[in-house]
Amino acid sequence: MRPIFAEVVTIGDEILYGQITDTNTQWMSTELDKLGIKTIRKSSVGDQEEKILQILEEAENRADIILLTGGLGPTKDDITKKTLCKYFNDELVINEDALLFVTEFFNKRGRPLTEINRQQALIPSRCTYLANKTGTAPGMWFEKVEGGAKGKIFVSMPGVPHEMKYLMANEVLPRLKKYFDTPVIYHKMIRTIGIGESLLAEKIEKWEDSLPPHIKLAYLPSFGQVRLRLTGVGENEEILKQEVQQEVDKVLPMIKSFVFGYDNDDLEIALGNQLKSQGKTVSVAESCTGGFISHLFTKVPGSSAYFMGGVVSYANSVKINVLGVKPETIEARGAVSEETVTQMAEGARALMKTDFAIATSGVAGPDGGTPEKPVGTLWIACAMEGKTIARKIQMSNQRDTNINYGSVVAMNLLRKMLNGDYES
Amino acid sequence: MRPIFAEVVTIGDEILYGQITDTNTQWMSTELDKLGIKTIRKSSVGDQEEKILQILEEAENRADIILLTGGLGPTKDDITKKTLCKYFNDELVINEDALLFVTEFFNKRGRPLTEINRQQALIPSRCTYLANKTGTAPGMWFEKVEGGAKGKIFVSMPGVPHEMKYLMANEVLPRLKKYFDTPVIYHKMIRTIGIGESLLAEKIEKWEDSLPPHIKLAYLPSFGQVRLRLTGVGENEEILKQEVQQEVDKVLPMIKSFVFGYDNDDLEIALGNQLKSQGKTVSVAESCTGGFISHLFTKVPGSSAYFMGGVVSYANSVKINVLGVKPETIEARGAVSEETVTQMAEGARALMKTDFAIATSGVAGPDGGTPEKPVGTLWIACAMEGKTIARKIQMSNQRDTNINYGSVVAMNLLRKMLNGDYES
Secondary structure, three states, X not given: OOOEEEEEEEXXXXXXXXXXXXXXXXXXXXXXXXXXXXXEEEEEEOOOHHHHHHHHHHHHHHOOEEXXXXXXXXXXXXXXXXXXXXXXXXXXXXXXXXXXXXXXXXXXXXXXXXXXXXXXXXXXXXXXXXXXXXXXOOEEEEEEOOOOOOOEEEEEEOOOHHHHHHHHHHHHHHHHHHHOOOOEEEEEEEEEEOOOHHHHHXXXXXXHHOOOOOEEXXXXXXXXXXXXXXXXXXXOHHHHHHHHHHHHHHHHHHHHHHEEEEOOOOHHHHHHHHHHHHOOOEEEEEOOOOOHHHHHHHOOOOHHHOEEEEEEOOOHHHHHHOOOOOHHHHHHHOOOOHHHHHHHHHHHHHHHOOOEEXXXXXXXXXXXXXXXXXXXXXXXXXXXXXXXEEEEEEOOOOHHHHHHHHHHHHHHHHHHHHOOOOOO | OOOEEEEEEEEOHHHHOOOOOOOHHXXXXXXXXHOOEEEEEXXXXXXXXXXXXXXXXXXXXXXXXXXXXXXOOHHHOOHHXXXXXXXXXXXXXXXXXXXXXXXXXXXXXXXXXXXXXXXXXXXXXXXXXXXXXXXXXXXXXXXXXXXXXXXXXXXXXXXOHHHHHHHHHHHHHHHHHHHOOOOEEEEEEEEEEOXXXXXXXXXXXXXXXXXXXXXXXXXXXXXXXXXXXXXXXXXXXXXXXXXXXXXXXHHHHHHHHHEEEEOOOOHHHHHHHHHHHHOOOEEEEEOOOOOHXXXXXXXXXXXXXXXXXXXXXXXXXXXXXXXXXXXXXXXXXXXXXXXXXXXXXXXXXXXXXOOEEEEEEEOOOOOOXXXXXXXXXXXXXXXXXXXXXXXXXXXXXXXXXXXXXXXXXXXXXXXXXXXXXXXX
């Protein structure tokens, strides 16, 4: 079977001129990839008819699927649907389903249906209406068939990220799967921390070489973490899942201590699950990470079940008065030291009455280093009943990287201690 | 003068397939816009020669400037420079400046110059070498002149964001400015908070209508903030600056209480400057924002001068034991209440001995609301000597938005109190 190709096109001056960040196309190509559909180009064009007509023609020559976002909705004068009409030599008609939906949308909100709103139910006569339950601009699905073979698919969606995602997940991806009869594809992501890509590759080299041809491995590194993505292609979903799981079971013993979770479980989610399942609680004492570890924990819904609180002890007076660090320790060893970070962790644990407490103290930069403690020097600690472990890490002079990376390394120390690993 | 058009092209499978986020093109088009150069298309193509040749030809037909990033460096097999060579019917030669630079780069790091590294000094013979002081892959500048008119400019840069930015700022943008003799453009951004775009537009309508034709206004809204960007076009930079400043001076009295800063001063930077200039300190007590306010303050270099620390009082026990909130207050009024948030702010201020203290307590969601306190209910407070102000805000059921927006609103309350505004 030949591969299916897609092009993703964003329409709108705001993205073109850099006024807003495009997060849509990354998400879209990732989702297409999961169906085995290859994105061969992404483009961004302005709100002008001739620019849109030009990209439609180009894209049709290259791809099987053309996904458009943006240029819908009254403030944009609905440029995308008017242009699609012209491109397909079609006319705009009121779609009854769309009209019913828009009418109900405004009724529910107790607002009258204006003529502008009514026009949102106008769509090209030959397209399929895709109901957008998250907004008022509809999705539109066009099949352009010439001759006998499979045609080209054009889809138009609003540019608002959650509306686009709703339509993709509920309407577009299922239709694409069916239309192109794409093979069954199954992904499993193994998430690791604390080991670099090349060392990881060495450890699993033999296993990787022994993978069957229909299961591929990809390394996706970021910020002290590496995601291993296994992609299986087959015909039967259940069998494929089993085959991929067998490979996961084989590789796991080789890298067990570095694996913190699977698929979309970020470190803070995985840690939360681990704390919940062990019935343990955690607190945090942060100096150089400045509240970022607390933020990571608390951005997870339901984190109040295990995250009790944190102290951002930026000033030494707060380390002393709130966390109970001894003034003479700071005097003698400095705030960035094994002794201080240990007392911070133990102090936080006692203060907030938790099973575990994480602490950080370092020189975040870009300035403030000394020959002994250069910028990027970080002490982390984790305290539990009867045991506190402290480690020193040398990072860079990039403040934002140090805050991010330092937080992740400190959380990884908690992970290890939850696993009973007190050595590595 | 006719406008100058640019196309921005990213080369590489990682961006195309959604494995990494493209932050380069937004930055690039914003910088081009500042020179008055309009980005007319952005494209992303894979690592294959024929795909790159295709986009080069297309882009050359549309634009005056073609900026390429990615596909340089040994692991990519330097596909971009090889393809550019083919496109321009040129050959790769060792560039002496590039060789000297790469040799020194590795010398300094005490590493030997391998053959692969040496090849990084190979560039097409007819291009101008752009020294990249932040990495080993060079920038390359091509002028394609046919006939007598101004030619087309092609620039190739590495895809690593800080390397691309270095080359753009130091080599590419100055050359483009000179080559195309672009007019003098001067931007001034007025940053506002606490007022919506349409209300703001109403307040300054008359002023906006009276702007001279060579000074344009743009509204750039985001998360409770609106940036007003004034762009002046002229011939003399000093005169232009004065003219724009006169307009700023005129509009300021109409919106003074909403303006927190200018240009790139984010709220946390502006607040930091205000605290420093008044010689005041601040601390934070956070419940639903979970450490994010502390993070915003501490991500600013030098924030230890005014930010003393924070308490993330997620559990009620931490509100009581660390911040001194009365158990009977939580019992009677709940954790999300005016009384609790007031005691949190006053408790933090006393505990960390600061001039000001900000506090937040709310239902971040997505669950956990009640009919009286639905998801998105947020109480914020700010305490100073002899005065504490508390406000209630109703947000949405999006946890991440609530954390972000709630933090910004709470910080804005501090800003107002620093300005002596205790009413609005």
